[in-house]
Amino acid sequence: MSAIEERSSGKSTARAQAQRARILDAARACFAERGFHGASIANIAQAAGISQGLIYRYFTNKAAIVHAIVDEQRIRRGETLAGITSCEALVDVVIAKLQNWRTRSGGSEGDFDPTLFLEITAEATRDADVASVLAEHERSIWADLSGLLARSAELRSLRLSTGELQQRTLVLRCLLDGMVLNWVRDPGIDAEQLRRSLHVACAGLLA
Amino acid sequence: MSAIEERSSGKSTARAQAQRARILDAARACFAERGFHGASIANIAQAAGISQGLIYRYFTNKAAIVHAIVDEQRIRRGETLAGITSCEALVDVVIAKLQNWRTRSGGSEGDFDPTLFLEITAEATRDADVASVLAEHERSIWADLSGLLARSAELRSLRLSTGELQQRTLVLRCLLDGMVLNWVRDPGIDAEQLRRSLHVACAGLLA
Amino acid sequence: MSAIEERSSGKSTARAQAQRARILDAARACFAERGFHGASIANIAQAAGISQGLIYRYFTNKAAIVHAIVDEQRIRRGETLAGITSCEALVDVVIAKLQNWRTRSGGSEGDFDPTLFLEITAEATRDADVASVLAEHERSIWADLSGLLARSAELRSLRLSTGELQQRTLVLRCLLDGMVLNWVRDPGIDAEQLRRSLHVACAGLLA
Amino acid sequence: MSAIEERSSGKSTARAQAQRARILDAARACFAERGFHGASIANIAQAAGISQGLIYRYFTNKAAIVHAIVDEQRIRRGETLAGITSCEALVDVVIAKLQNWRTRSGGSEGDFDPTLFLEITAEATRDADVASVLAEHERSIWADLSGLLARSAELRSLRLSTGELQQRTLVLRCLLDGMVLNWVRDPGIDAEQLRRSLHVACAGLLA
């Protein structure tokens, strides 16, 4: 699907890749700030420091940019769970990302933007393509979370049936999503309290 | 704040009230379907079966409609926790609402729309008015959840310190948000599994 | 022409007359403040303290209101030159009216509004009806000014040929218009200096 | 102030300049014909033979166009008084411009449009920006007229005090404004009579 929407037919030079990335960076920032509908191509072009017309050499559509960004999130997340061996560590990493986001607040770089995350989730209810990419992404997250829980359980010599593992993965998934939502909704949230609360909840998962 | 944005200065006839409701119903549907920014006044007018101009007799702005809808959610939720005495029951109620939403899917009536919920949360990051209404709403939800947990604990003769109560409220809040998010993201989610999983998690909160 | 545009067919009760006047007063104020195009029927209705619909019972059109107002100016001016016997006195009266206008500034009553005067003159270039009413009005002013000059000349035992009288009338007319224009254009204009300057110019007319 | 309202940030190509001029020409014609508020962007775009959207590449606002046109008048007038050495000559030039305007009547070119002049004066009472540009313009006209009178007086070996010079400048200003107003108001005005009458008045200024 996204293959259809890319403009580059066949080969894509390093330069082309760089331009695409440049546009996507700008788009991510704009979308996070104003939403998919609120951000205009003009905004993105300006943020990327290129002309509006040029964007259409790399993406057929505004929708194509959205799709590319959704796609990207999957890749971006890849490393997140790399060295993590406990749910508590995962909670800490997520909180660190959230704090990082609130601190820079508009600064361009940063690998996770909860606003964008919300925007994508909302868009998934409207755009079937986004929904399917997101669904695939979600399956991969599930596998990771599930694996993390399985390993953690093993470390504690805890035997979990498949059903029990699924149940706990689902709860963990809800907790993580809930953290993000609460963080976005409450700008004055106490990070430390959130951390401690979720650590307790994590402990409960493997009790 | 929303009082400022209403058009009717002072008195509002039954007819006016009905028209306002008519417009808000249409707007809610459109916003849920296309998002706050994706839905146009033309969409709303058509959905309401009236002319575009007429909308401005009842709302100064598109923003005023958004604010009115956000405001409304607070009231709509009021009764939700009325007769509920346990977290498990709360989970069941939320799931019932989510199932109700998925079943009708576009049908006008229904007291909770998770898509709208997402839309509002996303909008809160951009519109200070929405953010403040949402924050107030959130405080009231917190009070309700906190009270629910306190009562549940008491029933089980469990003594919770203020800190412990706060911690558990936060986790419960995250779980509820997470449920909604996962429900929206995964159209094929197994309601029964979700229910069971969250019941277990709830039990863990008061263990 | 204005007879066509009035709504009342035949008799018009005292009440009807009063309502018309009420509307015209409001319209005059609105037009002066925002211009013929800038002022809306809604503005006028609100200023008059009546409903929009009611306006159409007394005037077929927004244009009809404009025409009525232009018409009216003729009558309003009637008394202005009544007791005046010299150009200097006329200048003083005009300046007094201008000062009166600047002082109240938005206050409803007042028999001459230079902004409205400008608005009407501008409209005359676009609306043939306005132009013809204004032309007739102008002829009457000419007659008055001409008469004033003739009498003043006679007082000074100055014999003026028809041509000389016409020439002086034209100059006097220009001076009066110029006063108004300069007054409007320069909010800080020195009334006393203007008065003195025009007195000198008036003296020159009968030298 | 008008610099803020131009769209082109910094450089402006020859093409851009030409387009701006094209739009301003069209706008001038439309504004003269229908007034600032009566003329729509659609009118202007059509007159300029371009799309409505394109106008906004060159001007941020409809107001910006109005401001640009007001600004322009100052420049356009610059040369008017260049070679003029007597009030009578000035009167002749103004009448020539007025005749030129009536003759073409809607033809695009022409350096003075009395209708536009009225429109601008009226707008100045409503738009502070227009007022301030007009005020500056007016100061420059005053300086010119004052200089003209001073030189004329000198030629006739007439000594004028500062006060006397001011008084005569003010009268001259009124005469010129009055000429324009009367010309606009009376389409059948006799140019030759006007010319003669004002010559006499001018002579009176330096008597």
Place this chain on the structure above:
DNA sequence: CATGAATGAGTTTTCATTCAT
């Protein structure tokens, strides 16, 4: 007589997209 709800055409303005250069 009077209201004010309702409309449809109009307003200014934005924006995704195309295309000549």
Place this chain on the structure above:
DNA sequence: CATGAATGAAAACTCATTCAT
């Protein structure tokens, strides 16, 4: 490859006018 001028459709919003009550 890159620009930025250009467009047409659509956005939000206004307004003169009509009409049921």
